[in-house]
Amino acid sequence: xxxxxxxxLAMAMIICLxxxxxxxxxxxxxxxxxxxxxxxxxxxxxxxxxxxxYIGLSAKITGADxxxxxxxxxxxxxxxxxxxxxxxxxGGRMLELVIEDDGTDNxxxxxxxxxxxxxxxxxxxxxxxxxxxxxxxxxxxxxxGIPFFGLGTNxxxxxxGNEYCFLVRGxxxxxxxxxxxxxxxxxxxxxxxxxxxxxxxxxGAMEVIQQSCTAAGLEVYPEAINxxxxxxxxxxxxxxxxxxxxxxxxxxxxEYVLTARQAFELGLDVPVxxxxxxxxxxxxxxxxxxxxxxxxxxxxxVSNSTDExxxxxxxxxxxxxxxxxxxxxxxxxxxxxxxxxxxxxLLCPAVQPDTC
Amino acid sequence: MGLxxxxxxxxxxxxxxGSYSSAIISQATGSTTLVGVxxxxxxxxxxxxxxxxxxxxxxGIFLSLTTMSFAQIVYSLANNMQWLTxxxxxxxxxxxxxxxxxxxENQIQLYYLILAVSVVLIYFTVxxxxxxxxxxxxxxxxxxxxxxxxxxxxxxxxxxAFLLSTIFGCLSGVFYTWxxxxxxxxxxxxxxxxxxxxxxxxxxxxxxxxxxxGSVLVTILPEIxxxxxxxxxxxxxxxxxxxxxxxxxxxxxLFSAGKAKxxxxxxxxxxxx
Numbered sequence: 001x002x003x004x005x006x007x008x009l010a011m012a013m014i015i016c017l018x019x020x021x022x023x024x025x026x027x028x029x030x031x032x033x034x035x036x037x038x039x040x041x042x043x044x045x046x047x048x049x050x051x052x053x054y055i056g057l058s059a060k061i062t063g064a065d066x067x068x069x070x071x072x073x074x075x076x077x078x079x080x081x082x083x084x085x086x087x088x089x090x091g092g093r094m095l096e097l098v099i100e101d102d103g104t105d106n107x108x109x110x111x112x113x114x115x116x117x118x119x120x121x122x123x124x125x126x127x128x129x130x131x132x133x134x135x136x137x138x139x140x141x142x143x144x145g146i147p148f149f150g151l152g153t154n155x156x157x158x159x160x161g162n163e164y165c166f167l168v169r170g171x172x173x174x175x176x177x178x179x180x181x182x183x184x185x186x187x188x189x190x191x192x193x194x195x196x197x198x199x200x201x202x203x204g205a206m207e208v209i210q211q212s213c214t215a216a217g218l219e220v221y222p223e224a225i226n227x228x229x230x231x232x233x234x235x236x237x238x239x240x241x242x243x244x245x246x247x248x249x250x251x252x253x254x255e256y257v258l259t260a261r262q263a264f265e266l267g268l269d270v271p272v273x274x275x276x277x278x279x280x281x282x283x284x285x286x287x288x289x290x291x292x293x294x295x296x297x298x299x300x301x302v303s304n305s306t307d308e309x310x311x312x313x314x315x316x317x318x319x320x321x322x323x324x325x326x327x328x329x330x331x332x333x334x335x336x337x338x339x340x341x342x343x344x345x346l347l348c349p350a351v352q353p354d355t356c
Numbered sequence: 357m358g359l360x361x362x363x364x365x366x367x368x369x370x371x372x373x374g375s376y377s378s379a380i381i382s383q384a385t386g387s388t389t390l391v392g393v394x395x396x397x398x399x400x401x402x403x404x405x406x407x408x409x410x411x412x413x414x415x416g417i418f419l420s421l422t423t424m425s426f427a428q429i430v431y432s433l434a435n436n437m438q439w440l441t442x443x444x445x446x447x448x449x450x451x452x453x454x455x456x457x458x459x460x461e462n463q464i465q466l467y468y469l470i471l472a473v474s475v476v477l478i479y480f481t482v483x484x485x486x487x488x489x490x491x492x493x494x495x496x497x498x499x500x501x502x503x504x505x506x507x508x509x510x511x512x513x514x515x516x517a518f519l520l521s522t523i524f525g526c527l528s529g530v531f532y533t534w535x536x537x538x539x540x541x542x543x544x545x546x547x548x549x550x551x552x553x554x555x556x557x558x559x560x561x562x563x564x565x566x567x568x569x570g571s572v573l574v575t576i577l578p579e580i581x582x583x584x585x586x587x588x589x590x591x592x593x594x595x596x597x598x599x600x601x602x603x604x605x606x607x608x609x610l611f612s613a614g615k616a617k618x619x620x621x622x623x624x625x626x627x628x629x
Contacts, residue, residue, distance in 0.1 A: 062589045100582070103589075106543045110536055111579065114463070135448045136538045143462065156445050198435050199542065203444040226432070 052096040053089060055080070055338065056116040058109060058127030058137075058148075061101035065253070067282050068129070071330035073099055076126060078320055078331075079338035095338075102128050102137075109133035110140060117144030124148065126337050129330070131157055131200040138162045149337045154204040168337050170300055176205040179248055179273045179298045180212035187271050189246035191219040193239035195232070195259055196250045198224045205250040205275065225255045232259055236266050244268075250275040253283050260291040276300065276329050301332040358561040359485060360517035361497025363416065366407075366423035368549030369430035370522050372541075373399050374529025376434060379447045379539045389453035393530055400526035401519060408518035412511055427549050435541040446540030453534050460534070470531050477524065481564040484520075493517055497562070558599060560606025569607050 057076045060069035080095045088094045100116070102109040109128045116122045117140055124147045128134055131152030138160055141148045147164045150157065155173045157165075183189050192213050196202035206222055213220045221242050223235035232255070239247060247270055249259055256277050263272070276299035277283050278292065303314050303326050313335070317327035327335075377399045378392035385391055407426060414422055434441045441447065452460040453469070460466050484490045492513050495503045500510045533539055551574055559570025577595065581588040603609060 061586060099585075101588070105548075106536065106538070106540060132444075132446070132540050132542050135446065135540065136536055136543075139537045140463075154445060156448075160448070198444055200444045200446070200540070203438075224436075226435070 050088075050091070050093045052094045053123050054096050054098055054119070054121045056112075056119075056122045056125035056127075056146075056148075057097055057099045057334075058102045058112045058116075058125055058133070059099060060104040060129060061099070063103040063105060065104045065129075068280075068330045069101070069104075071328060072127065072129065072334045074317075074321055074325070075327075075331040075334035076338050078317060079335045082316075083339065098122065102133055104130060104133070106132055106136035109137040113137035113140035113144075113148075116146060117141070122146060126334060127151060131204070134165070135160070135200075138165050141165070151333055151337070152200075154200045155208065156204065169333055172201075172205040173208055175275070175298050175300075176208035176250070177212060179205075179250075179275075180209045180216075182273050182296060182298070183209075183213060183246050183248060184216045184218065187246050187273070189213075189218060189244075189271070191221070191242065191244045191246070193242070193244035193247045194220065194222045194250065195225060195235060195239075195247060196222065197252050197255050198226050199252070201252070201275075202250045209248055209250070225251060225259070227252060227255065229255065230258070232262050233266060236263050236268050240266065240268055244270060246271050246273070248273045249278075251277065253277050253280065256283050257286045260287045260295075264288075264291040272296065273298065279303075280328055280330075281326050299329060301329045303327050303332075358556060358563075359490060359497065360493040360514055361562075362411075362514060362517055363420045364423045364518075364521055365420045365549065365553060366425075366427035366430075367521070367525050367552040368544050368546065369423075369427040370400070370403070370525025371529040371532060372430050372434055372544035373403060373522075374526030375533045375539050375544070376441055376447075376529070377526070378530040379450050379533050380440065382450065383447060389455060389534075392533075393527075396526045396530045397523060400522040403526075404519035404522035405515070407522070408515045411518065412514055424546065424549075427544075427546055431541060431544050431546070434544060441539075441541070444541060446538060448538045450533055450537045450539065452537065463535075466534055470534070473527075473531070477527070478564055478568060481567075485564060489513070489516065494562075554596060556606075558596060558607060560608035563606065563608045565611075566606045566608035573607070 055076075057072065059072040059076075060066065061073065062069070076097055076099070080097045083089060084094045098116070098119070100112040102112045112128075113125075116125050125141065126149045128137060129151040131150075131154035134150040134152045134157060138148075138150075139162075142162045142164050145164065147166060149166045149168050151168050153169050153172045153175060155171050157167055158171060183192050192209075194206050194209055196206040202225075210220050210222060219242075221239060221244060223232075223238060225232055225235065236259070247263070247268065249256065249272060251259060256274070260278075272292075272295045274295050274297045276297065278295060278297045279299045279302055284292070301310075303310070305311070313332070314327040317331060318325055374396040378389075378396045381395040382389065382392040407423075411419055411422055435444055437443070438445075452466060454460070455469070460469060485494075492503065492508055493516075495508075496510050496513050496517075503510050503513070532543070536543070555570035555574045556567065557570070558573055559568065560566025574596075578588060578592045581592050584591055599607065
């Protein structure tokens, strides 16, 4: 039996030793030239003889934010299909989407980055969405020399010093500054309470709002919510006792619903300024209309806009995925990233001559 | 801990402590990795003693709850002590290790370094379980009164188990920091800690080989199943559940059962001759 165990152990060691082979080296040259692992675009079977251009998508398909991950996948697929239907890019080359799940998890985001780095055909990656995952995986993309389009909004992301990282969305410096401007200029508040989740999303915005409001002479009362908290009555009552005349909420989906409900039930009847999450269907559908009546939202995209471009985009999305599907922030941002001419027409041929 | 029959559900907190201490010290001093590792080890010993002594008074489910609470405390501190840990934003741009002048330059070199250290640690664990201390720890798990009656100190043995688990946990945190080059609190939630419990249960509690089998399965299986698209997590956890139901003592006991069967057959064959 000892011999059997020793043989098993030796085999395991050999596998471990060989596992290091086949990954990319420090210069980003890849030893593994296997094609994209999971092309899903409907237009993948192109009649074109030219090699396709592979784009990675690091999406949160599983985990707490899977609903938004699903939107990311649909938006990217829609964008790729439209580009391919229009004749492709760079002289008729089709796009192929390679989708990997980062599960809204730092470790998984790094795993995904390593998968893309080991695939020499990937020319660019869209995602990850969250700032934490961008911070965790950016060094892998940098070493592999793969440009990636991060969709996080934390203000510190601009200090990464990574020439391969492109930030697509407006930073919280802009978004949260807009919220602060609304509170100070439009709502004329004097005492403002800030409900924020203690993650990189909520904390980054809270600091910007606090700074702006304090500079304008307002009294600021930040109240933290931990992700996963199931009760915020303490924070709301604290704000009531301090006599806040305006509340800013910068939280994740579940904490939004909780805050809206408990603020309504506890009678905190003050103007509320909220982050983009409140514009999302999955949040609004969980809230009674009374809870969020009169709330303001700071967002990069609203699907009920009357702008013709937005209407056309929303209609095309609904046609593609069914009437109940509403094009929202996640859809708009991922779609705009993939369809942006900036990368594929200008940058990619210069930085990725082998793949573009 | 499993060897001594102690249920520690706060392993993720130890990983976090090792990860943060090495990152903070390395960033603050700009010094070599060795200082970060030593800092992590110092923290491990300190925490092992601080957590170990009070935990001697509790057993079973109460010890599990104590260690789970410890994990939550560490997570909350990491998330809120912005001046030290960077708060929710964490600590980024952590340099790869430099081992006595040898600068690790890529993930492959790092992989082999961690593999080599892991092999040494696994060998140490195997030797420990077969040593007199290992046997004494097993005895603490099975019959603490009998251990006392032969003049061994259950307190010291439990404390030793606590110390070893904190040292291993903190070292794994250091490795995690080297791989990620970024440390943030979301990597150390209690949800993440559950993965360690699954690793232990799947492999076999109290067995070094079981730990290796469990860790490899929980880490690699989801990656292998990625081709299943949206359903890979569902399939992974279904497989895990079935394995836990079929092999409640862990997969490593497959080998034990196999060994018994082979010996049995060998006996039958020999008798037949």
